[in-house]
Amino acid sequence: MKLTTKQLTLCAMLTAMALALSYLENFFPLSLAIPIPGIKLGLANIVTVFALYALGPVQALLILLSRCVLGAVFAGNMNALLFSLLGGVTAMLVMILLSRSRRLSVYGVSVGGAAAHNCGQVAAAILTLGNTAPLYYLPVLLGVSLFTGALTGLIAACLFQALAHTDLMKG
Protein backbone atom coordinates (compact mmCIF):
# COMPACT_ATOMS: atom_id res chain seq x y z
CA MET A 1 0.00 0.00 0.00
CA LYS A 2 1.43 3.35 -1.04
CA LEU A 3 0.39 6.46 0.87
CA THR A 4 0.57 9.98 -0.56
CA THR A 5 2.13 12.70 1.59
CA LYS A 6 -1.34 14.11 2.20
CA GLN A 7 -2.69 10.74 3.35
CA LEU A 8 0.32 10.10 5.58
CA THR A 9 -0.02 13.55 7.16
CA LEU A 10 -3.73 13.01 7.70
CA CYS A 11 -3.07 9.61 9.32
CA ALA A 12 -0.47 11.18 11.65
CA MET A 13 -2.82 14.03 12.60
CA LEU A 14 -5.73 11.69 13.24
CA THR A 15 -3.52 9.43 15.39
CA ALA A 16 -2.48 12.48 17.44
CA MET A 17 -6.13 13.54 17.75
CA ALA A 18 -7.19 10.08 18.86
CA LEU A 19 -4.45 10.07 21.52
CA ALA A 20 -5.55 13.52 22.71
CA LEU A 21 -9.19 12.39 22.90
CA SER A 22 -8.18 9.27 24.85
CA TYR A 23 -6.40 11.53 27.33
CA LEU A 24 -9.28 14.03 27.40
CA GLU A 25 -11.86 11.43 28.37
CA ASN A 26 -9.96 10.82 31.61
CA PHE A 27 -11.51 14.13 32.72
CA PHE A 28 -15.01 12.64 32.24
CA PRO A 29 -14.74 9.45 34.31
CA LEU A 30 -17.84 7.47 33.42
CA SER A 31 -16.75 4.93 36.04
CA LEU A 32 -17.84 7.34 38.79
CA ALA A 33 -21.45 6.99 37.58
CA ILE A 34 -21.20 3.33 36.55
CA PRO A 35 -18.51 1.60 38.63
CA ILE A 36 -17.24 -0.88 36.07
CA PRO A 37 -13.49 -1.31 35.50
CA GLY A 38 -12.35 0.29 32.26
CA ILE A 39 -15.70 1.85 31.30
CA LYS A 40 -15.15 4.91 29.08
CA LEU A 41 -16.96 7.28 26.75
CA GLY A 42 -14.83 6.04 23.85
CA LEU A 43 -14.23 9.48 22.35
CA ALA A 44 -11.27 8.18 20.33
CA ASN A 45 -13.84 6.16 18.39
CA ILE A 46 -14.88 9.43 16.70
CA VAL A 47 -11.52 9.38 14.92
CA THR A 48 -11.93 5.71 13.98
CA VAL A 49 -15.38 6.34 12.46
CA PHE A 50 -14.10 9.42 10.62
CA ALA A 51 -11.01 7.63 9.28
CA LEU A 52 -13.08 4.63 8.20
CA TYR A 53 -15.22 6.75 5.88
CA ALA A 54 -12.68 9.41 4.92
CA LEU A 55 -9.61 7.23 4.37
CA GLY A 56 -10.83 3.64 4.18
CA PRO A 57 -10.48 0.57 6.40
CA VAL A 58 -6.75 -0.07 5.96
CA GLN A 59 -5.66 3.42 6.97
CA ALA A 60 -8.28 3.53 9.73
CA LEU A 61 -6.81 0.28 11.11
CA LEU A 62 -3.26 1.71 10.91
CA ILE A 63 -4.38 4.79 12.87
CA LEU A 64 -6.09 2.58 15.46
CA LEU A 65 -3.03 0.34 15.93
CA SER A 66 -0.72 3.38 16.22
CA ARG A 67 -3.05 4.95 18.78
CA CYS A 68 -3.21 1.77 20.87
CA VAL A 69 0.57 1.22 20.89
CA LEU A 70 1.48 4.88 21.47
CA GLY A 71 -1.25 5.25 24.12
CA ALA A 72 0.17 2.31 26.08
CA VAL A 73 3.74 3.63 25.71
CA PHE A 74 2.83 7.17 26.83
CA ALA A 75 0.80 5.87 29.77
CA GLY A 76 3.68 3.54 30.69
CA ASN A 77 1.15 0.75 31.01
CA MET A 78 1.71 -2.09 28.60
CA ASN A 79 -1.03 -4.11 30.36
CA ALA A 80 -3.53 -1.66 28.87
CA LEU A 81 -2.35 -2.57 25.36
CA LEU A 82 -4.24 -5.87 25.29
CA PHE A 83 -7.44 -4.09 26.36
CA SER A 84 -7.20 -1.29 23.80
CA LEU A 85 -6.08 -3.65 21.01
CA LEU A 86 -8.79 -6.28 21.57
CA GLY A 87 -11.48 -3.62 22.06
CA GLY A 88 -10.30 -1.43 19.20
CA VAL A 89 -9.74 -4.16 16.62
CA THR A 90 -13.07 -5.88 17.41
CA ALA A 91 -14.86 -2.52 17.09
CA MET A 92 -13.04 -1.78 13.83
CA LEU A 93 -13.95 -5.13 12.24
CA VAL A 94 -17.62 -4.73 13.19
CA MET A 95 -17.70 -1.14 11.91
CA ILE A 96 -16.07 -2.16 8.62
CA LEU A 97 -18.77 -4.81 8.13
CA LEU A 98 -21.62 -2.51 9.16
CA SER A 99 -20.42 0.42 7.04
CA ARG A 100 -20.17 -1.84 4.00
CA SER A 101 -23.90 -2.48 4.12
CA ARG A 102 -24.47 1.24 3.31
CA ARG A 103 -27.88 1.03 4.99
CA LEU A 104 -26.81 2.18 8.42
CA SER A 105 -26.02 5.79 9.17
CA VAL A 106 -22.93 6.83 11.06
CA TYR A 107 -25.01 6.43 14.28
CA GLY A 108 -25.75 2.74 13.74
CA VAL A 109 -22.17 2.01 12.72
CA SER A 110 -20.89 3.82 15.80
CA VAL A 111 -23.28 2.00 18.17
CA GLY A 112 -22.23 -1.35 16.66
CA GLY A 113 -18.58 -0.35 17.12
CA ALA A 114 -19.12 0.70 20.74
CA ALA A 115 -20.89 -2.59 21.56
CA ALA A 116 -18.13 -4.59 19.87
CA HIS A 117 -15.47 -2.53 21.68
CA ASN A 118 -16.99 -3.45 25.04
CA CYS A 119 -17.18 -7.14 24.06
CA GLY A 120 -13.48 -7.01 23.12
CA GLN A 121 -12.58 -5.35 26.42
CA VAL A 122 -14.51 -7.94 28.43
CA ALA A 123 -12.63 -10.65 26.50
CA ALA A 124 -9.35 -8.89 27.38
CA ALA A 125 -10.37 -8.74 31.06
CA ILE A 126 -11.21 -12.47 31.04
CA LEU A 127 -7.82 -13.26 29.46
CA THR A 128 -5.94 -10.98 31.87
CA LEU A 129 -7.67 -12.12 35.05
CA GLY A 130 -8.01 -15.79 34.06
CA ASN A 131 -11.59 -15.69 35.32
CA THR A 132 -14.98 -15.26 33.66
CA ALA A 133 -16.22 -12.83 36.37
CA PRO A 134 -15.96 -9.79 34.02
CA LEU A 135 -18.76 -11.35 31.91
CA TYR A 136 -21.12 -10.19 34.67
CA TYR A 137 -20.57 -6.60 33.48
CA LEU A 138 -21.33 -7.33 29.82
CA PRO A 139 -25.11 -6.57 29.92
CA VAL A 140 -24.50 -3.15 31.49
CA LEU A 141 -21.61 -2.43 29.12
CA LEU A 142 -23.78 -3.32 26.10
CA GLY A 143 -26.56 -1.06 27.41
CA VAL A 144 -24.11 1.79 27.95
CA SER A 145 -22.69 1.31 24.44
CA LEU A 146 -26.06 2.48 23.04
CA PHE A 147 -25.45 5.89 24.61
CA THR A 148 -21.70 6.16 24.08
CA GLY A 149 -22.06 4.89 20.49
CA ALA A 150 -24.84 7.37 19.74
CA LEU A 151 -22.76 10.19 21.27
CA THR A 152 -19.67 9.41 19.18
CA GLY A 153 -21.94 8.93 16.14
CA LEU A 154 -23.47 12.38 16.72
CA ILE A 155 -20.05 14.04 17.03
CA ALA A 156 -18.79 12.19 13.93
CA ALA A 157 -21.93 13.26 11.97
CA CYS A 158 -21.34 16.91 13.01
CA LEU A 159 -17.72 16.55 11.94
CA PHE A 160 -18.68 15.22 8.49
CA GLN A 161 -21.20 18.05 8.06
CA ALA A 162 -18.68 20.70 9.11
CA LEU A 163 -16.01 19.33 6.76
CA ALA A 164 -18.33 18.52 3.85
CA HIS A 165 -17.16 21.39 1.66
CA THR A 166 -13.47 21.28 2.47
CA ASP A 167 -10.68 19.83 0.32
CA LEU A 168 -10.11 17.25 3.04
CA MET A 169 -13.32 15.44 2.13
CA LYS A 170 -12.73 15.57 -1.61
CA GLY A 171 -9.79 13.21 -1.47
Next chain:
Amino acid sequence: MRWSPKLRPNGWDGLAAAIVLLLAAACAGMLWGRGAATGGELEVVVSIDGGEVERFVPTDSAGEKTYTSRGYTLHVLVRDGGVEVSQADCPTQDCVHTGWIGRAGESIVCLPARVIIQLVRTDGGSDPGGVDVVIG
Protein backbone atom coordinates in the same frame (compact mmCIF):
# COMPACT_ATOMS: atom_id res chain seq x y z
CA MET B 1 -13.51 10.80 0.80
CA ARG B 2 -13.85 7.07 0.16
CA TRP B 3 -17.60 7.06 0.56
CA SER B 4 -20.13 9.37 2.16
CA PRO B 5 -21.79 8.15 5.31
CA LYS B 6 -25.48 8.69 5.97
CA LEU B 7 -25.63 11.41 8.59
CA ARG B 8 -29.24 11.07 9.75
CA PRO B 9 -30.37 8.14 11.87
CA ASN B 10 -32.81 5.80 10.13
CA GLY B 11 -34.80 2.63 10.79
CA TRP B 12 -31.76 0.40 10.20
CA ASP B 13 -29.96 2.23 13.00
CA GLY B 14 -32.97 1.55 15.22
CA LEU B 15 -32.71 -2.12 14.30
CA ALA B 16 -28.99 -2.16 15.15
CA ALA B 17 -29.72 -0.51 18.53
CA ALA B 18 -32.54 -3.00 19.17
CA ILE B 19 -30.18 -5.93 18.45
CA VAL B 20 -27.62 -4.55 20.92
CA LEU B 21 -30.38 -4.06 23.52
CA LEU B 22 -31.67 -7.58 22.91
CA LEU B 23 -28.15 -8.97 23.26
CA ALA B 24 -27.76 -7.07 26.56
CA ALA B 25 -31.08 -8.44 27.82
CA ALA B 26 -30.19 -12.00 26.74
CA CYS B 27 -26.79 -11.75 28.48
CA ALA B 28 -28.46 -10.33 31.60
CA GLY B 29 -30.96 -13.18 31.62
CA MET B 30 -28.25 -15.81 31.26
CA LEU B 31 -25.60 -14.28 33.54
CA TRP B 32 -27.68 -12.55 36.19
CA GLY B 33 -30.43 -15.18 36.24
CA ARG B 34 -28.01 -17.64 37.81
CA GLY B 35 -27.54 -15.26 40.73
CA ALA B 36 -31.27 -15.14 41.42
CA ALA B 37 -31.39 -18.90 42.09
CA THR B 38 -32.07 -19.79 45.69
CA GLY B 39 -30.82 -22.73 47.74
CA GLY B 40 -27.28 -23.56 48.68
CA GLU B 41 -25.06 -21.25 50.64
CA LEU B 42 -23.63 -17.91 49.56
CA GLU B 43 -19.83 -17.88 49.55
CA VAL B 44 -17.21 -15.27 48.82
CA VAL B 45 -14.41 -16.44 46.54
CA VAL B 46 -11.30 -14.29 46.39
CA SER B 47 -8.97 -14.85 43.42
CA ILE B 48 -5.64 -13.19 42.73
CA ASP B 49 -3.94 -13.54 39.34
CA GLY B 50 -6.42 -16.20 38.29
CA GLY B 51 -5.89 -18.43 41.32
CA GLU B 52 -8.33 -18.83 44.21
CA VAL B 53 -6.73 -17.66 47.45
CA GLU B 54 -9.65 -17.69 49.87
CA ARG B 55 -13.23 -18.86 50.16
CA PHE B 56 -15.50 -18.02 53.06
CA VAL B 57 -19.13 -17.68 54.08
CA PRO B 58 -19.81 -13.94 54.56
CA THR B 59 -22.37 -14.41 57.31
CA ASP B 60 -19.76 -16.30 59.37
CA SER B 61 -16.82 -14.00 58.65
CA ALA B 62 -17.93 -10.45 59.40
CA GLY B 63 -14.98 -8.09 59.81
CA GLU B 64 -12.14 -6.75 57.72
CA LYS B 65 -9.74 -8.67 55.53
CA THR B 66 -6.71 -7.39 53.66
CA TYR B 67 -5.33 -8.62 50.34
CA THR B 68 -2.10 -7.48 48.74
CA SER B 69 -1.25 -8.04 45.10
CA ARG B 70 1.06 -6.37 42.60
CA GLY B 71 1.98 -3.70 45.12
CA TYR B 72 -1.64 -2.72 45.86
CA THR B 73 -3.52 -3.35 49.09
CA LEU B 74 -7.28 -3.89 49.21
CA HIS B 75 -9.17 -3.64 52.49
CA VAL B 76 -12.29 -5.78 52.25
CA LEU B 77 -15.14 -5.31 54.67
CA VAL B 78 -17.40 -8.33 55.21
CA ARG B 79 -20.78 -7.21 56.54
CA ASP B 80 -24.51 -7.90 56.27
CA GLY B 81 -23.96 -11.15 54.40
CA GLY B 82 -21.95 -9.48 51.63
CA VAL B 83 -18.65 -7.74 50.95
CA GLU B 84 -17.24 -4.40 49.85
CA VAL B 85 -13.80 -3.00 49.19
CA SER B 86 -13.73 -0.26 51.81
CA GLN B 87 -10.32 1.09 50.85
CA ALA B 88 -7.69 0.43 48.19
CA ASP B 89 -4.59 2.19 46.92
CA CYS B 90 -5.07 1.15 43.29
CA PRO B 91 -5.09 4.01 40.74
CA THR B 92 -8.58 3.42 39.28
CA GLN B 93 -10.59 2.91 42.51
CA ASP B 94 -13.25 0.99 40.52
CA CYS B 95 -13.22 -1.73 43.18
CA VAL B 96 -14.09 0.82 45.88
CA HIS B 97 -16.73 2.52 43.71
CA THR B 98 -18.44 -0.83 43.05
CA GLY B 99 -19.65 -0.68 46.65
CA TRP B 100 -21.30 -3.47 48.60
CA ILE B 101 -22.33 -6.71 46.86
CA GLY B 102 -24.53 -9.36 48.38
CA ARG B 103 -26.05 -11.41 45.57
CA ALA B 104 -24.71 -14.61 43.98
CA GLY B 105 -23.06 -13.87 40.64
CA GLU B 106 -22.00 -10.37 41.63
CA SER B 107 -18.31 -9.55 41.72
CA ILE B 108 -15.84 -6.82 42.51
CA VAL B 109 -12.94 -6.62 40.09
CA CYS B 110 -9.71 -4.73 40.69
CA LEU B 111 -7.84 -4.84 37.40
CA PRO B 112 -4.61 -3.14 38.54
CA ALA B 113 -4.26 -5.58 41.45
CA ARG B 114 -5.70 -8.53 39.45
CA VAL B 115 -8.06 -9.29 42.35
CA ILE B 116 -11.57 -10.69 41.89
CA ILE B 117 -14.02 -11.00 44.75
CA GLN B 118 -16.96 -13.11 43.61
CA LEU B 119 -20.15 -14.20 45.31
CA VAL B 120 -21.11 -17.75 44.43
CA ARG B 121 -23.82 -20.05 45.62
CA THR B 122 -22.74 -23.57 46.45
CA ASP B 123 -25.10 -26.10 44.95
CA GLY B 124 -26.07 -27.79 48.22
CA GLY B 125 -23.77 -30.74 48.66
CA SER B 126 -22.51 -31.45 45.14
CA ASP B 127 -19.43 -29.35 45.89
CA PRO B 128 -16.91 -31.80 47.42
CA GLY B 129 -15.24 -28.98 49.35
CA GLY B 130 -18.50 -27.58 50.62
CA VAL B 131 -20.19 -28.00 53.95
CA ASP B 132 -23.36 -30.08 54.04
CA VAL B 133 -24.78 -29.07 57.40
CA VAL B 134 -23.67 -26.55 59.97
CA ILE B 135 -24.59 -27.56 63.50
CA GLY B 136 -24.59 -25.22 66.46
